[in-house]
Amino acid sequence: MPYPEQMVAPMRAELTSAGVQELRTPSEVDSFFAQNSGTSLVLVNSVCGCAAGSARPALKSAIGENTRPDRVATVFAGQDLEATARARELFGDVPPSSPSMALIKDGELVHFVPRHMIEGRDALSIATDLTAAFAEYC
């Protein structure tokens, strides 16, 4: 069951205020991925304070670097259910977890950060890993 919107609004705003495009419907997901070339990063957001509380600032830090994906978007697991399900279809045979991050290049998933590589880690360490992935694929 989704949390009250007023509770998750700051978690959405933390990303959108950094220029991350929020995808709230399946059609918005499809539109985002319609452009198949280049690199895209999608953060599957979550209300989990322990993991998403690090994932969001890590993403913001990593996309502030010069080498970064062409486009960055987010879907909110547990809140925008249909949009999240649609995005996960595009990740291929990857088990769902949230928060998580998917880096897609020319329509193919090239790097995935599942929840267990986020939980228990600080934002700086996660951002460092993301930056390394950006350097390799972006």
Add this chain to the structure above:
Amino acid sequence: MGTFHDTADPLHGITVVAESGDTVYVGRCHARENGTILLLDVDQHTNGEDGKTNQEYLTRAARFGVWKKHEKLTLKADDVSGLSPLSDHFPRPGAKTAPVVETVAAAAPAPVAKELATLTADPVEAPVQLTEAAATEVRRLLETEEREGQGLRLAVSGGGCSGLVYKVEFDTQNEGDIVVSCEGFDVLMDRKSTIYLRGVTLDHQQGLSGRGFQFNNPNASNTCGCGESFSV
């Protein structure tokens, strides 16, 4: 108690691998109490199942996660020979090949006093301590990421499971910051955050849980299971 968490188990919320005989279980550790281990969203694999060894299964699981077979699963602690974070099984070039494994039955090691890095500042204006391990990791990141002119910013803001969350990031100095020199780099803090950072020690760990930077706050009355969030 945290808002969402009713346990301070350091593995609470961490996706772990529990080994029991020929079978490995992968799930999010919820609690360890009364001789049991409660896992959530659990998958399991027996050596040779689907033509894969447990190691092959864990290597893929560590990269992408698992498809759960059980919402909840309770294991007897006596039946579990090892418990380790799934992330320790992530294949990294040049990294250790054997995961760090906690023997469940082993007694908890006595806490070891950590060597502290030397901070240069008026004691009144230097509310935090860094362990040598934390200082070494900061210097490594500063060098590898070419962050010339930046320092380590420590801050506290509202949020997380227990009301307040720590922030650690590289940043340039802002007007009004308290700046503490630490053997090769500066530690930057806004004055509001120092209210909550006083007495805190920043550590860096590579161990079983709490990998990465870790704040140790003797003033925190409640701490989230992962240590990211606290209240005073």
